[in-house]
Amino acid sequence: MRCTTLAILTASALSAQQSAVDAAGSYAAAIRSLGTFFLILLGLIFLIVIALALIPLTRRHRGIEQEPLEQTHQPSHGTETRLGTMVGIATAVTILILFGLVVASVSVGKSIAGPSTHANSIAVEITGNQWWWYVRYANLDPSRIVVTANELHIPVGRPVMIRGSSNDVIHSFWVPNLQGKRDLIPSRITTLWLQADRPGRYRGQCAEFCGLQHAHMALWVVAEPAVQFESWMTHQIEPSVAPSSPDEQRGKEVFLNSGCVLCHAIQGTPANGQVGPDLTHFASRMTLAAGTLPNNKGNLSGWIADPQTIKPGTKMATVPVKSEDMQPLIDYLESLR
Amino acid sequence: MRNSFAALALFAACVAASCGSSAKQNAAAITGGDPDRGAHHIARYGCGSCHAIPGISGAHGLVGPPLAGIGRRLYVGGSLPNEPANLEHWVRDPHSVNEKTVMPNLGVTARDATDIAAYLYSLK
Structure with a gap:
C-alpha cells in the first residue's frame, strides 16, 4: 500500500x-x-x-390535417414587422x-x-x-x-x-x-x-x-x-566538478576519447561539441533525452548503449562503448552535479 | 450450451486470476521479497531502458535480454545457477560475476534486490 x-x-x-x-x-x-x-x-x-x-417542439399541434403554414397563410403585416x-x-x-x-x-x-x-x-x-x-x-x-x-x-x-x-x-x-x-x-x-x-x-x-x-x-x-x-x-x-574517484577519472577518459565529444561539451574539460546538450552539470537535471526518462544511472546506461530504441530517430548517435567502459562512463556523468 | 460456455469462461478467468496471484505468492515465498515493491524499484532504478520487462511501463529495452520467464531459465548472468541468492547478487554487483559485462552496478540495496528478484520470479 x-x-x-x-x-x-x-x-x-x-x-x-x-x-x-x-x-x-x-x-x-x-x-x-x-x-x-x-x-x-x-x-x-x-x-x-x-x-x-x-419550445415549439413541446407545443401541441392544432391538428395534423392542417396544411403547412406558408402554403395557407400570408403572414399578416403585423407578424412580419414583429419577426423583423x-x-x-x-x-x-x-x-x-x-x-x-x-x-x-x-x-x-x-x-x-x-x-x-x-x-x-x-x-x-x-x-x-x-x-x-x-x-x-x-x-x-x-x-x-x-x-x-x-x-x-x-x-x-x-x-x-x-x-x-x-x-x-x-x-x-x-x-x-x-x-x-x-x-x-x-x-x-x-x-x-x-x-x-x-x-x-x-x-x-x-x-x-x-x-x-x-x-x-x-x-x-x-x-x-x-x-x-x-x-x-x-x-x-562553475565548470564541471573534477572526478572524485579512479573510476570516475576512467569514465572521464572514456568520454574524452570517444565520439561523445563531437556533440557534447563539458566545461572544464576539452570536450566542446556544440551539437547536443551541454553536459557540464548533467547530473543536476531531472530527466534525460528531453524529458523522455528520469535521470538515473540505469536509464543513462540504456540511453548511451541504445538511444534509437528509447527514442527512435533521435540525433544522438549510437557510439560504440566497450562493455567494461559503461560503468565508469555513467559513474562519471552522474557525478557531474 | 451457452451456459456451459459461460461457466468455462468463468472457470478459465478464475484459474488465470489465481495463477497470477499464486505466481506472486510463490515468488514472494521463494525470495522473501515483495513483488509489488520490486516492480516499483525496477521502474525507479531504470532497468527498463535495457531490458524488456512485462508489467513495467516503458520497459522495452533491447540492450540486455528480455526478462519474461526468467524464473524458468537455468543460469543468470551467463554463469550463475538461477536461484534467488544468485539473481540478487547479479542484480547488485554484476561485475563481480563477469567483469566485462555491460550491465552496470546501480547501487541496488540488498532489500531492493530481494524485492526485484521477487517481481522477476513472478513473471511468466
Missing part, C-alpha cells in the same frame, strides 16, 4: 504538473480566466438557444456579444504580452532542436553566461523574458501552467514573458509537430525562491 502511494507520488511528481487550468502565474491566470469567461458565457447562450428551439424586429434584435445582440469577446481577448492578449516595466526581469534564450531544448542565460559578463538543456530554472515572482528561436524546424514553446504558446522559428527571434508566482516544477512541451520525436520533446521549468535560484545559478556558472 505504502509502495503504491509512493509509486503514485513519483508518477505524479513527473507527469501531473502540466495543466493550463492550474495557473501558477499571473499570465496563465489571465488566460484561464478568459477561458472560464468564454465557457460560461457561450455555455449560457448554448442553453438559451437549445431552450428556445425546444426580433431578427434585428438577435443580430444586434450577437454582434454586441462577439464584440465583447473580441475586447476581452484583446485585453487579455495585451496583459499577457509582458510586464509594464522590464526592471528586475531576467532574459533566457531558448532554441528548439530536433528534439531537445537549448537553454542559455544571457549575461553582459561572458563568464556568467549559463548554458543548459531541457530544464529552465526561474526565480519566483520575477518576470522572465524568453527569446526563442530554432535550429531546424518550427517548434513551439509551451508551459501551460505559466503562459500560452510561442512558436520558435528558424532565423527569427520570438519573445514570450513568463512569470511564476509560486514555487514548483512545471512541465512544458513542444506544441508544434516537429518530426518523429515531437512527443518526446519536453522540458521542465523549475520555479524556485530567489535564494535557491541564485545558488543554482552560481553553481551552473
Whole structure:
C-alpha cells in the first residue's frame, strides 16, 4: 500500500504538473480566466438557444390535417414587422456579444504580452532542436553566461523574458501552467514573458509537430525562491566538478576519447561539441533525452548503449562503448552535479 | 450450451486470476521479497531502458535480454545457477560475476534486490 502511494507520488511528481487550468502565474491566470469567461458565457447562450428551439417542439399541434403554414397563410403585416424586429434584435445582440469577446481577448492578449516595466526581469534564450531544448542565460559578463538543456530554472515572482528561436524546424514553446504558446522559428527571434508566482516544477512541451520525436520533446521549468535560484545559478556558472574517484577519472577518459565529444561539451574539460546538450552539470537535471526518462544511472546506461530504441530517430548517435567502459562512463556523468 | 460456455469462461478467468496471484505468492515465498515493491524499484532504478520487462511501463529495452520467464531459465548472468541468492547478487554487483559485462552496478540495496528478484520470479 505504502509502495503504491509512493509509486503514485513519483508518477505524479513527473507527469501531473502540466495543466493550463492550474495557473501558477499571473499570465496563465489571465488566460484561464478568459477561458472560464468564454465557457460560461457561450455555455449560457448554448442553453438559451437549445431552450428556445425546444419550445415549439413541446407545443401541441392544432391538428395534423392542417396544411403547412406558408402554403395557407400570408403572414399578416403585423407578424412580419414583429419577426423583423426580433431578427434585428438577435443580430444586434450577437454582434454586441462577439464584440465583447473580441475586447476581452484583446485585453487579455495585451496583459499577457509582458510586464509594464522590464526592471528586475531576467532574459533566457531558448532554441528548439530536433528534439531537445537549448537553454542559455544571457549575461553582459561572458563568464556568467549559463548554458543548459531541457530544464529552465526561474526565480519566483520575477518576470522572465524568453527569446526563442530554432535550429531546424518550427517548434513551439509551451508551459501551460505559466503562459500560452510561442512558436520558435528558424532565423527569427520570438519573445514570450513568463512569470511564476509560486514555487514548483512545471512541465512544458513542444506544441508544434516537429518530426518523429515531437512527443518526446519536453522540458521542465523549475520555479524556485530567489535564494535557491541564485545558488543554482552560481553553481551552473562553475565548470564541471573534477572526478572524485579512479573510476570516475576512467569514465572521464572514456568520454574524452570517444565520439561523445563531437556533440557534447563539458566545461572544464576539452570536450566542446556544440551539437547536443551541454553536459557540464548533467547530473543536476531531472530527466534525460528531453524529458523522455528520469535521470538515473540505469536509464543513462540504456540511453548511451541504445538511444534509437528509447527514442527512435533521435540525433544522438549510437557510439560504440566497450562493455567494461559503461560503468565508469555513467559513474562519471552522474557525478557531474 | 451457452451456459456451459459461460461457466468455462468463468472457470478459465478464475484459474488465470489465481495463477497470477499464486505466481506472486510463490515468488514472494521463494525470495522473501515483495513483488509489488520490486516492480516499483525496477521502474525507479531504470532497468527498463535495457531490458524488456512485462508489467513495467516503458520497459522495452533491447540492450540486455528480455526478462519474461526468467524464473524458468537455468543460469543468470551467463554463469550463475538461477536461484534467488544468485539473481540478487547479479542484480547488485554484476561485475563481480563477469567483469566485462555491460550491465552496470546501480547501487541496488540488498532489500531492493530481494524485492526485484521477487517481481522477476513472478513473471511468466
